Amino acid sequence: MRRVTPPRRLLLVNGPNLNLLGTREPGIYGSATLADVERLTADTAAAYGFEVRAVQSNHEGALLDAIHEAAADCAGIVINAGAYTHTSVALRDALTGVDLPFAEVHISDVYAREEFRHHSYLTDVAVVHVVGEGIDGYATATRRLIAVLTGQADG
Ligand code: CA2
Numbered sequence: 001m002r003r004v005t006p007p008r009r010l011l012l013v014n015g016p017n018l019n020l021l022g023t024r025e026p027g028i029y030g031s032a033t034l035a036d037v038e039r040l041t042a043d044t045a046a047a048y049g050f051e052v053r054a055v056q057s058n059h060e061g062a063l064l065d066a067i068h069e070a071a072a073d074c075a076g077i078v079i080n081a082g083a084y085t086h087t088s089v090a091l092r093d094a095l096t097g098v099d100l101p102f103a104e105v106h107i108s109d110v111y112a113r114e115e116f117r118h119h120s121y122l123t124d125v126a127v128v129h130v131v132g133e134g135i136d137g138y139a140t141a142t143r144r145l146i147a148v149l150t151g152q153a154d155g
Pocket of ligand 1: 016017018020021022023024025029080081082083084085105106107108109110117
């Protein structure tokens with residue numbers, strides 16, 4: 001049965017290798033850690049009365065499970081799928097399968113990098129798409145997703 005009042009909760013998904021944030025490649029990904037990303041996203045959502053459940057995994061199936069579970073108690077998803085962005089039809093199918101609006105975020109400007117990063121299996125089904133803003137992009141993506149969820153914007 002469809003809920004009358006949607007939950008004011010978002011799922012934040014970070015994919016493979018994003019647990020390394022702040023430890024390597026600061027020239028591309030900056031010096032903030034995954035904990036900083038999760039805090040920024042939670043603080044941004046809290047300003048609008050939303051809470052955030054965060055998951056990071058290096059395993060595709062664990063990401064799919066977390067997305068499936070979100071269908072029960074989340075209103076939307078903020079996701080940086082890492083390299084699975086460019087490879088995973090399964091991830092795309094999970095996101096469209098749960099039918100939750102989602103924001104795709106990338107820390108780096110994927111379009112200014114190698115050609116294999118230019119294609120995303122997620123972009124055409126995302127309601128929000130943010131690239132190249134560093135970790136601030138998570139705050140932008142969260143604000144824009146909440147605007148869509150609360151009827152303040154169309155993405
Ligand atoms: O720019 C992004 O956010 C990416 O999603 C990051 C992925 C990359 O495969 C995508 O093309 C773009 C890689 C995440 C790896 O993160 C690291 C962080 C610090 C050190 C090493 C890897």
